[in-house]
Amino acid sequence: xxxxxxxxxxxxxxxxxxxxxxxxxxxxxxxxxxxxxxxxxxxxxxxxxxxxxxxxxxxxxxxxxxxxxxxxxxxxxxxxxxxxxxxxxxxxxxxxxxxxxxxxxxxxxxxxx
Amino acid sequence: xxxxxxxxxxxxxxxxxxxxxxxxxxxxxxxxxxxxxxxxxxxxxxxxxxxxxxxxxxxxxxxxxxxxxxxxxxxxxxxxxxxxxxxxxxxxxxxxxxxxxxxxxxxxxx
Numbered sequence: 001x002x003x004x005x006x007x008x009x010x011x012x013x014x015x016x017x018x019x020x021x022x023x024x025x026x027x028x029x030x031x032x033x034x035x036x037x038x039x040x041x042x043x044x045x046x047x048x049x050x051x052x053x054x055x056x057x058x059x060x061x062x063x064x065x066x067x068x069x070x071x072x073x074x075x076x077x078x079x080x081x082x083x084x085x086x087x088x089x090x091x092x093x094x095x096x097x098x099x100x101x102x103x104x105x106x107x108x109x110x111x112x113x
Numbered sequence: 114x115x116x117x118x119x120x121x122x123x124x125x126x127x128x129x130x131x132x133x134x135x136x137x138x139x140x141x142x143x144x145x146x147x148x149x150x151x152x153x154x155x156x157x158x159x160x161x162x163x164x165x166x167x168x169x170x171x172x173x174x175x176x177x178x179x180x181x182x183x184x185x186x187x188x189x190x191x192x193x194x195x196x197x198x199x200x201x202x203x204x205x206x207x208x209x210x211x212x213x214x215x216x217x218x219x220x221x222x223x
Binding site: 004031033035041042043044045048056058059091095098099101102104105106107 | 115117145155156157158159200204209210211212213214215216
């Protein structure tokens with residue numbers, strides 16, 4: 001069975017550009033989460049989807065970040081316009097149950113120059 | 114003060130030794146506790162949940178001390194493959210907004 005897949009694995013963009021990260025959760029997992037790890041810091045929660053609905057988006061840093069999960073399948077996280085401090089690794093995770101084990105993707109490394 | 118604090122290490126330990134990490138958390142309302150393992154440039158993977166009564170999984174033992182607000186992870190008979198960063202994770206309340214420690218780096222040497 002395929003795990004959580006994320007694309008791209010690494011993206012290098014210039015400040016002010018737009019980047020869209022994609023996450024495909026494990027099939028059948030209604031719960032999808034975005035986390036990020038900024039260099040030298042701990043992993044931080046961004047938001048939680050249950051199917052296509054945003055259950056909790058309190059971790060989103062500002063309105064330059066937009067997450068969607070159309071149809072309750074894959075999710076995208078768009079950063080527009082990107083700033084230097086957005087550089088880091090963005091992890092997606094999914095779980096079958098709300099408090100079940102989280103399965104993480106390998107992450108999308110974003111570098112903003 | 115960080116919500117979840119860990120000694121960043123690195124802990125350099127000879128193969129076969131026993132090693133223990135502690136992690137402290139600040140929110141007394143924390144309800145669920147976990148240890149995750151992360152290999153270099155890879156995703157975090159759940160190592161084990163931590164239960165109030167303590168729990169063991171093979172060479173790994175996790176314990177929770179709610180009074181002192183810390184959790185521990187003990188690794189016995191360490192293997193080279195145990196080299197990784199160990200992340201302490203806490204869940205507060207009824208959502209799944211996990212609070213992560215920055216991780217403790219473990220290096221097992223032959």
